[in-house]
Amino acid sequence: xxxxxxxxxxxxMSGTSLDGVDAAMLQTDGNRILAFGETGFRPYSETERxxxxxxxxxxxxxxxxxxxxxxxxxxxxxxxxxxEAELIGFHGQTTLHQPDNGVxxxxxxxxxxxxxxxRPVVWDFRTADMQLGGQGAPLAPFYxxxxxxxxxxxxxxxxxxxxGVANLTWLDPGKARPETPGACLAFDTGPxxxxxxxxxxxxTNRKMDVDGALTRAGAxxxxxxxxxxxxxxxxxxxxxxxxxxNDFADWSHAVGHLSTxxxxxxxxxxxxxxxxxxxxxxxxxxxxxxxTGGGRLNPGLMELIAGLSDCPVEPVESAGLDGDMLEAQxxxxxxxxxxxxxxxxxxxxxxxxxxxxxxxxxxxSGTGGxxxx
Numbered sequence: 001x002x003x004x005x006x007x008x009x010x011x012x013m014s015g016t017s018l019d020g021v022d023a024a025m026l027q028t029d030g031n032r033i034l035a036f037g038e039t040g041f042r043p044y045s046e047t048e049r050x051x052x053x054x055x056x057x058x059x060x061x062x063x064x065x066x067x068x069x070x071x072x073x074x075x076x077x078x079x080x081x082x083x084e085a086e087l088i089g090f091h092g093q094t095t096l097h098q099p100d101n102g103v104x105x106x107x108x109x110x111x112x113x114x115x116x117x118x119r120p121v122v123w124d125f126r127t128a129d130m131q132l133g134g135q136g137a138p139l140a141p142f143y144x145x146x147x148x149x150x151x152x153x154x155x156x157x158x159x160x161x162x163x164g165v166a167n168l169t170w171l172d173p174g175k176a177r178p179e180t181p182g183a184c185l186a187f188d189t190g191p192x193x194x195x196x197x198x199x200x201x202x203x204t205n206r207k208m209d210v211d212g213a214l215t216r217a218g219a220x221x222x223x224x225x226x227x228x229x230x231x232x233x234x235x236x237x238x239x240x241x242x243x244x245x246n247d248f249a250d251w252s253h254a255v256g257h258l259s260t261x262x263x264x265x266x267x268x269x270x271x272x273x274x275x276x277x278x279x280x281x282x283x284x285x286x287x288x289x290x291x292t293g294g295g296r297l298n299p300g301l302m303e304l305i306a307g308l309s310d311c312p313v314e315p316v317e318s319a320g321l322d323g324d325m326l327e328a329q330x331x332x333x334x335x336x337x338x339x340x341x342x343x344x345x346x347x348x349x350x351x352x353x354x355x356x357x358x359x360x361x362x363x364x365s366g367t368g369g370x371x372x373x
């Protein structure tokens with residue numbers, strides 16, 4: 001593999017929504033985005049999803065071992081469909097993230113995947129950042145910065161990712177590099193889809209609020225909403241800051257007495273309200289908010305966010321990007337940066353003491369390998 005010039009890297013992401021594995025090819029030299037390539041998706045079965053749920057909140061034990069096997073097999077199955085990839089960026093599956101306690105766990109072993117796929121794998125992206133006092137998340141902001149530069153944006157813009165947890169990247173594309181002071185500010189804003197998905201699963205046996213139907217049909221209970229947004233010090237905490245998927249589990253109990261539609265609508269309004277509170281932390285209002293992740297597919301949630309914002313709120317597709325694959329692309333981009341010794345996070349994105357390149361590189365032994373399914 002060339003030590004200079006562009007690389008076709010394959011990034012993958014298995015998010016806190018537990019829907020499956022995204023994979024996306026990206027050609028990059030670690031600075032510029034030169035081309036987008038093929039993409040793929042491997043859904044988790046209901047049985048696999050139950051195994052993954054059983055590992056949430058844990059860092060070891062039989063539940064985690066079983067979940068890690070699910071993650072490794074699913075990734076190997078999907079990533080083997082991209083033989084042209086020169087390098088793989090593997091995030092793994094987060095089961096616990098408590099940065100204030102110095103704890104984070106992403107299951108899935110990159111060494112196993114390197115052997116199974118006979119390609120170098122970059123993984124364990126968060127540890128180095130946390131060892132230097134960072135939150136270890138979010139990790140996509142440097143990629144967001146590269147996208148803004150590729151799109152020749154000149155004014156401050158925000159990328160809003162609504163997965164299980166919602167996170168915001170505010171950036172100034174006029175700065176020289178993503179680690180330049182003032183170039184990027186990034187942080188988790190609060191719950192995204194996770195609580196809505198969990199409630200839908202429990203009450204309707206559907207894994208999400210399909211097309212935002214419940215969000216739009218329900219009535220927001222303002223008294224409950226006020227209690228949710230005023231009940232946590234997290235929203236006033238100065239960023240960078242990050243969350244675990246289950247940090248706001250008490251919100252589910254707070255809407256437990258409401259009808260299904262009203263509960264979903266109130267949780268969606270709380271997610272939107274948390275995003276609005278997050279925007280108050282930005283150095284200046286963004287010119288536009290580009291939304292990625294599954295939340296952009298909920299029209300009711302998008303309307304709630306737009307109603308609380310002073311600028312256009314649009315899915316990233318409005319800028320010609322793929323909102324389903326943007327996070328997977330980010331780990332392809334970060335993998336190349338790790339390989340070349342470039343920083344992947346900085347003080348403005350994770351609160352780390354200085355710009356740092358996270359991740360370790362596992363190379364195959366040369367004999368290839370496989371995972372038993």
